[in-house]
Amino acid sequence: xxxxxxxIKPTPLQVVMFKVAAxxxxxxxxxxxxxxxxxxxxxxxxxxxxxxxxxxxxxxxGYPIKPFVTDGSAIxxxxxxxxxxxxxxxxxxxxxxxxxxxxxxxxxYGGLGQNTFNPAMVGFAIMIVSFPAQMSRWAAPLGVAPxxxxxxxxxxxxxSGQLPAGLTFDAVxxxxxxxxxxxxxxxxxxxSNIFHEPLFGMIGGVGTEWITAAYLLGGLYLxxxxxxxxxxxxxxxxxxxxMAGIFHLVDPTHYTSPMFHWFSGAAMLGAFFIVTxxxxxxxxxxxxxxxxxxxxxxxxxxxxxxGYPDGVAFAVLIMNLAAPFIDQYTQPxxxxxxxxxxxxxxxx
Amino acid sequence: xxxxxELANNFFPFxxxxxxxxxxxxxxxxxIVAGPIPKQLVVPLHQSIGNIAxxxxxxxxxxxxxxxxxxxDGSVSAAVHAPTSGKVVAVGPQxxxxxxxxxxxxITIESDGEDRWIERNRFxxxxxxxxxxxxxxxxxxxxxxxxxxxxxxxKIGGAKEGxxxxxxxxxxxxxxxTCDDMLMRERAVQIVEGIKIVQQLLQARxxxxxxxxxxxxxxxxxxxxIAVCEFPIQVVVVPTLYPSGGAKQLxxxxxxxxxxxxxxxxxxxxxxxxxxxxxxxxxxxxxAEPVISRVVTxxxxxxxPGNVExxxxxxxxDLLAFAGNKADSDAYxxxxxxxxxxxxxxxxxxxxxxxxxxxxxxxxxxxxxxxxPCIRCGKCADACPAELQPMDLYWFGKSKNFGKAQERNxxxxxxxxxxxxxxxxxxxxxxxFRFSKSEIWSAEKLKKSADQARERHxxxxxxxxxxxxxxxxxxxxxxxxxxxxAAASSDPADAERAAKIKAAMERAAAKKVEAAAAQxxxxxxxxxxxxxxxxxxxxxxxxxxxEPVVSQLDPEKAERIRLAMEKRAxxxxxxxxLSPEEKAARDAEKKAKIEAAMAAAAARKAExxxxxxxxxKSE
Ligand code: SF4
Ligand code: SF4
Numbered sequence: 001x002x003x004x005x006x007x008i009k010p011t012p013l014q015v016v017m018f019k020v021a022a023x024x025x026x027x028x029x030x031x032x033x034x035x036x037x038x039x040x041x042x043x044x045x046x047x048x049x050x051x052x053x054x055x056x057x058x059x060x061x062g063y064p065i066k067p068f069v070t071d072g073s074a075i076x077x078x079x080x081x082x083x084x085x086x087x088x089x090x091x092x093x094x095x096x097x098x099x100x101x102x103x104x105x106x107x108x109y110g111g112l113g114q115n116t117f118n119p120a121m122v123g124f125a126i127m128i129v130s131f132p133a134q135m136s137r138w139a140a141p142l143g144v145a146p147x148x149x150x151x152x153x154x155x156x157x158x159x160s161g162q163l164p165a166g167l168t169f170d171a172v173x174x175x176x177x178x179x180x181x182x183x184x185x186x187x188x189x190x191x192s193n194i195f196h197e198p199l200f201g202m203i204g205g206v207g208t209e210w211i212t213a214a215y216l217l218g219g220l221y222l223x224x225x226x227x228x229x230x231x232x233x234x235x236x237x238x239x240x241x242x243m244a245g246i247f248h249l250v251d252p253t254h255y256t257s258p259m260f261h262w263f264s265g266a267a268m269l270g271a272f273f274i275v276t277x278x279x280x281x282x283x284x285x286x287x288x289x290x291x292x293x294x295x296x297x298x299x300x301x302x303x304x305x306x307g308y309p310d311g312v313a314f315a316v317l318i319m320n321l322a323a324p325f326i327d328q329y330t331q332p333x334x335x336x337x338x339x340x341x342x343x344x345x346x347x348x
Numbered sequence: 349x350x351x352x353x354e355l356a357n358n359f360f361p362f363x364x365x366x367x368x369x370x371x372x373x374x375x376x377x378x379x380i381v382a383g384p385i386p387k388q389l390v391v392p393l394h395q396s397i398g399n400i401a402x403x404x405x406x407x408x409x410x411x412x413x414x415x416x417x418x419x420x421d422g423s424v425s426a427a428v429h430a431p432t433s434g435k436v437v438a439v440g441p442q443x444x445x446x447x448x449x450x451x452x453x454x455i456t457i458e459s460d461g462e463d464r465w466i467e468r469n470r471f472x473x474x475x476x477x478x479x480x481x482x483x484x485x486x487x488x489x490x491x492x493x494x495x496x497x498x499x500x501x502x503k504i505g506g507a508k509e510g511x512x513x514x515x516x517x518x519x520x521x522x523x524x525x526t527c528d529d530m531l532m533r534e535r536a537v538q539i540v541e542g543i544k545i546v547q548q549l550l551q552a553r554x555x556x557x558x559x560x561x562x563x564x565x566x567x568x569x570x571x572x573x574i575a576v577c578e579f580p581i582q583v584v585v586v587p588t589l590y591p592s593g594g595a596k597q598l599x600x601x602x603x604x605x606x607x608x609x610x611x612x613x614x615x616x617x618x619x620x621x622x623x624x625x626x627x628x629x630x631x632x633x634x635x636a637e638p639v640i641s642r643v644v645t646x647x648x649x650x651x652x653p654g655n656v657e658x659x660x661x662x663x664x665x666d667l668l669a670f671a672g673n674k675a676d677s678d679a680y681x682x683x684x685x686x687x688x689x690x691x692x693x694x695x696x697x698x699x700x701x702x703x704x705x706x707x708x709x710x711x712x713x714x715x716x717x718x719x720x721p722c723i724r725c726g727k728c729a730d731a732c733p734a735e736l737q738p739m740d741l742y743w744f745g746k747s748k749n750f751g752k753a754q755e756r757n758x759x760x761x762x763x764x765x766x767x768x769x770x771x772x773x774x775x776x777x778x779x780x781f782r783f784s785k786s787e788i789w790s791a792e793k794l795k796k797s798a799d800q801a802r803e804r805h806x807x808x809x810x811x812x813x814x815x816x817x818x819x820x821x822x823x824x825x826x827x828x829x830x831x832x833x834a835a836a837s838s839d840p841a842d843a844e845r846a847a848k849i850k851a852a853m854e855r856a857a858a859k860k861v862e863a864a865a866a867q868x869x870x871x872x873x874x875x876x877x878x879x880x881x882x883x884x885x886x887x888x889x890x891x892x893x894x895e896p897v898v899s900q901l902d903p904e905k906a907e908r909i910r911l912a913m914e915k916r917a918x919x920x921x922x923x924x925x926l927s928p929e930e931k932a933a934r935d936a937e938k939k940a941k942i943e944a945a946m947a948a949a950a951a952r953k954a955e956x957x958x959x960x961x962x963x964x965k966s967e
Contacts, residue, residue, distance in 0.1 A: 002679065002690055002716070003447075003689065003690075003776065003778070003779050003782075004681075004683075004684075004685065004686055004687050004688055004689060004765050004778065005368075005685060005686045005687070005765030005768050005769050005778065006681060006685040006686075006688070006708070006713050007368045007369070007523065007685045007686065007713075007769060008716060008768065008769055008771070008774060009366070009368070009769050009770050011770070011772045012717060012720075012772060012774065013720045013723065013772045013773050013774075015772070016723075016725070016772045064718075067718055067720065068720075071720060073723070111721060112720070112721040112723065113721035113722045113723045113724065113773075114721065229726070278723055278724045278725040278726060279723050279724050281724075283724050283726045283729060283737060283739060283740070284729075284737065327740075331737070331756070332735060332737075333735070334734055334735045334736055334757045334760050335362070335363065335596065335600075335606055335608075335733065335734045335735045335760060336596070336606040336607055336608030336609060336611070336760070337608050337757070337760075338606070
């Protein structure tokens with residue numbers, strides 16, 4: 001027999017997931033526009049692998065395949081992971097990463113909703129730890145590289161590691177803006193010189209700054225759709241920017257500005273799409289703020305003082321571990337139980 | 349007036365809430381109409397949260413409209429009255445509008461169509477004391493008509509220094525339901541009269557009527573009715589947001605006071621009455637009319653949705669026929685779509701809690717999609733008016749971690765369903781909470797009944813021991829008496845013997861107690877076998893009593909005792925004369941008897957347990 005409520009709001013999980021995916025589309029378009037077709041190939045590979053792995057795991061675990069494969073969660077994971085990969089990474093890397101992220105990070109923990117770690121970040125982290133060289137071979141934005149790769153060259157490089165005669169990957173590759181700043185600073189280059197390199201645009205990297213702006217746009221859409229709580233991106237960006245701001249004020253020659261930190265690397269992607277992953281974060285209002293703040297802090301520390309150019313993925317994974325504890329200690333007071341003085345006063 | 353109007357829109361929003369499609373317009377197009385007088389009425393006797401009312405009639409009795417047919421049983425109960433005149437044709441268990449589908453006591457009345465009233469005497473409530481008023485309301489069967497059927501008389505009186513705020517719940521936040529709306533539109537004056545009565549009884553200093561802003565006509569009607577009232581009554585228009593009609597939510601909205609669970613709102617100086625209840629209080633106080641009808645919204649998949657003033661006990665079938673039930677209706681919701689339930693059958697009689705009946709069709713209520721896993725999106729927590737974290741409670745309920753759920757305030761959940769309404773994974777969260785609650789309740793009940801059983805058992809053992817001890821003492825006293833008599837014969841041998849007897853008896857008694865204790869300890873559930881422990885007693889008693897002592901007593905008694913002793917001696921001799929085989933056979937027979945008795949007891953126990961389990965399950 002049916003039980004109340006007999007009404008439910010028609011906001012199926014699929015709709016939520018596909019809206020998240022839709023919010024990524026502007027950034028993907030800008031990405032493909034400034035870096036070429038590689039990112040689309042990575043997304044396609046990641047999506048196909050993720051869905052196949054999802055179906056396989058569901059079958060192994062005896063779950064109904066159709067409703068779960070079509071829930072959109074695997075697609076979102078795949079896209080987020082592909083967007084954090086170097087767009088010209090060899091094809092097998094994203095395939096392995098996607099397979100691992102779905103099987104290891106998601107289904108080994110019990111499937112959708114049960115995973116402790118953000119699956120996309122797990123896939124990314126495994127690969128960057130295992131294959132640091134390949135994972136840091138980023139293509140320069142089209143128009144910046146001395147010699148640019150057309151779409152067939154990109155495809156051939158991704159799938160066979162071959163390039164057209166006369167072209168070497170080093171000629172088309174470039175470090176990311178975050179990486180460049182980090183390594184150049186270590187070589188005692190001055191900040192103004194670094195920023196004079198053609199790689200840099202107005203506030204971040206050429207192309208990169210537009211992509212991150214597009215993430216921001218998608219994020220605003222998610223906020224408008226009430227799919228993510230505003231406290232998370234705001235806190236995360238505020239802490240990241242605040243840290244950058246303090247260091248930048250103290251020593252502008254060695255520390256880049258908040259704007260640079262916001263619009264380079266995975267800051268915007270993280271703020272709106274990764275730190276906001278509800279499954280792996282705390283659910284209490286206060287807990288979310290603490291969570292986002294600590295990720296912002298860790299991201300800055302890893303970026304500036306750690307061993308990796310970008311810190312979002314590791315910061316998120318570290319904090320994923322802490323999420324249950326944060327939840328435990330930030331339980332909000334329930335209706336009628338806020339503060340003893342209210343009740344005591346009422347009793348008199 | 350202006351200042352009041354300004355004040356009137358002051359409210360204090362509560363956390364969460366949802367806004368499902370209202371579906372109110374369907375049933376507000378026509379005025380309230382009188383319902384049919386059905387051929388038969390099935391009047392449930394459990395019309396309050398307390399005990400089932402005690403039937404006062406028998407099959408074959410003729411009853412008049414308004415005649416009390418069942419009296420309140422205990423203080424949390426309320427009386428039940430004949431909704432129309434006719435003949436009692438059945439008294440007994442029937443299907444009632446309750447989600448469990450359990451049978452409950454009902455009185456079935458065959459109406460004679462005359463609808464003849466019993467003689468009514470107006471109650472002079474102005475000159476009655478609080479107790480008389482409460483008894484009167486109880487005997488008029490006045491209970492909360494908002495759905496909780498809490499007896500109203502329990503809410504009246506008690507507050508000596510007066511009540512701070514009387515809150516009238518007219519929010520009617522559930523979709524589809526419009527019975528309170530229509531009642532206010534059409535009978536605002538009577539409602540205000542009722543408010544005045546309750547205000548006076550409670551000595552309330554302020555009265556706030558909470559109405560959702562989707563009922564402008566009702567607001568106007570109420571405002572017009574209170575305009576001429578000398579006492580300040582405010583209509584507070586609150587936003588349309590489910591569940592603003594929850595008593596706690598409305599109190600928060602109107603007074604900014606949060607009533608914690610386990611605390612009565614009166615402790616915070618607030619008392620809340622549903623607007624329809626106020627109306628019935630008015631009818632009872634001023635017209636001596638018991639609660640025999642109520643306005644019920646008939647809506648959903650019917651030809652003529654609307655509001656009907658229906659007699660309590662009217663079979664749902666008749667009401668649906670009255671509203672023109674459509675052929676493709678597949679189920680019926682009793683109450684609203686957010687908190688109501690599907691009725692187990694349409695032959696159940698309308699109860700006082702029945703504010704709405706919604707005919708369901710596949711088009712109106714599409715089947716719920718499959719449940720997906722919780723993604724901890726927090727939408728449920730955002731919607732929860734009790735400010736709980738439903739996804740955590742869900743998790744605890746699912747993993748049967750009920751203690752943890754209780755720790756996280758599971759019992760603060762008002763089962764409003766707002767969380768389930770918004771969940772993108774279509775999780776029937778409320779079901780998990782109901783399940784958790786019932787598990788906790790039944791565990792507690794089990795523990796309680798086990799405690800009770802243990803206590804009963806311990807008490808019985810204690811009593812048996814005491815009785816045996818007393819008996820032994822009596823016997824000892826008697827023996828002592830005899831001993832005194834023996835001493836009087838100044839025969840030292842007698843005295844010595846008597847002392848020995850006494851000692852033996854004491855030893856026997858001690859042994860008996862020990863045996864009983866050992867048995868009780870070994871298996872607390874096996875009843876102590878009285879035979880087993882009484883054996884040494886009879887020996888102890890039988891062994892002494894030598895001739896000389898008897899001779900000192902009056903001859904008649906002595907003769908009787910002597911005969912008895914002879915008989916016992918003969919028995920003993922016969923027993924001694926038995927061959928070992930015969931003895932064994934006799935013992936076996938005895939043992940078999942004991943075993944049979946024990947088996948019977950065990951069977952009875954098992955039967956009882958099974959019955960209990962059955963009952964628990966069906967609850
Ligand atoms: S709304 Fe549903 S999916 Fe979201 S947290 Fe609550 S239970 Fe989980
Ligand atoms: S049903 Fe309970 S948990 Fe769900 S929203 Fe209502 S009060 Fe909160």
